Structure formats: structure tokens, C-alpha cells
Amino acid sequence: MIVEGILQNDIYGDMLRRLISDHQGITRCYRYKIPFQETLKRHNTKPNAGDFGESEMRQWWREDDGLRGVDETLIGPDQSLADTTIQIIADCGWEPLPLNTASKR
Numbered sequence: 594m595i596v597e598g599i600l601q602n603d604i605y606g607d608m609l610r611r612l613i614s615d616h617q618g619i620t621r622c623y624r625y626k627i628p629f630q631e632t633l634k635r636h637n638t639k640p641n642a643g644d645f646g647e648s649e650m651r652q653w654w655r656e657d658d659g660l661r662g663v664d665e666t667l668i669g670p671d672q673s674l675a676d677t678t679i680q681i682i683a684d685c686g687w688e689p690l691p692l693n694t695a696s697k698r
Contacts, residue, residue, distance in 0.1 A: 604657050609660055619685050622663050623677075627670040629654055 594635075600609065613620050625632075633647055659665055666684070668677050682689050 599653050600624060601655060602660055606660055613663060621681065621684050623668055623681065624659055624665045626657070626667040629656075631670045637642060654683045 633650060636642055636650065
């Protein structure tokens with residue numbers, strides 16, 4: 594399961610820590626640690642970029658809102674999506690699909 598979003602520690606922290614504690618399988622936690630300007634730049638490339646913009650994002654933004662008491666792997670602004678995917682697959686002990694198999698799905 595992947596839980597993704599702007600989940601502020603003071604609002605969602607207890608729930609997320611319970612979810613992590615109760616989970617019986619592999620549990621890994623990752624968090625983007627990128628500056629606001631980079632976040633805004635990435636947002637502007639999304640299909641839903643017009644749904645909300647910089648002013649709304651500034652209201653939600655927290656510079657460093659990690660999930661306290663949990664071992665998180667940080668993903669920085671220079672780490673590509675491909676590298677992040679490879680890292681998560683390796684961290685979970687999974688075998689990546691061969692390219693020819695993945696393209697058939």
C-alpha cells in the first residue's frame with residue numbers, strides 16, 4: 594500500500610504511526626525533502642495544475658514536517674523518479690520486472 598499526499602504530522606501522525614505499527618509485512622517510509630520552489634515547479638507540470646496554485650500551496654506548505662518516531666528515507670530534489678523507483682524496489686527486496694515484461698502490462 595502506498596499512502597501519498599500532504600499528510601501533516603500533527604493531524605495524521607498518530608494514524609500513520611498506528612498503520613505502520615499494525616502492518617505485518619514490509620514497511621518502508623519515504624518522504625520528499627525538496628524546496629517549495631521545486632515543489633511548485635513540479636506541480637506546474639501536472640494535468641491538474643490549474644486546480645490549485647502557488648497561493649494555496651503556500652498555505653499547506655511545511656518546510657520539514659517529517660513523521661516523528663518513524664525511520665523515513667528522504668528523497669531529495671536531484672533524485673530522479675527512475676532512481677527513486679529502483680531504490681524502493683531494492684529496499685523492499687523485490688525483483689524488478691524485465692523491461693519486455695513490464696511493457697506488456
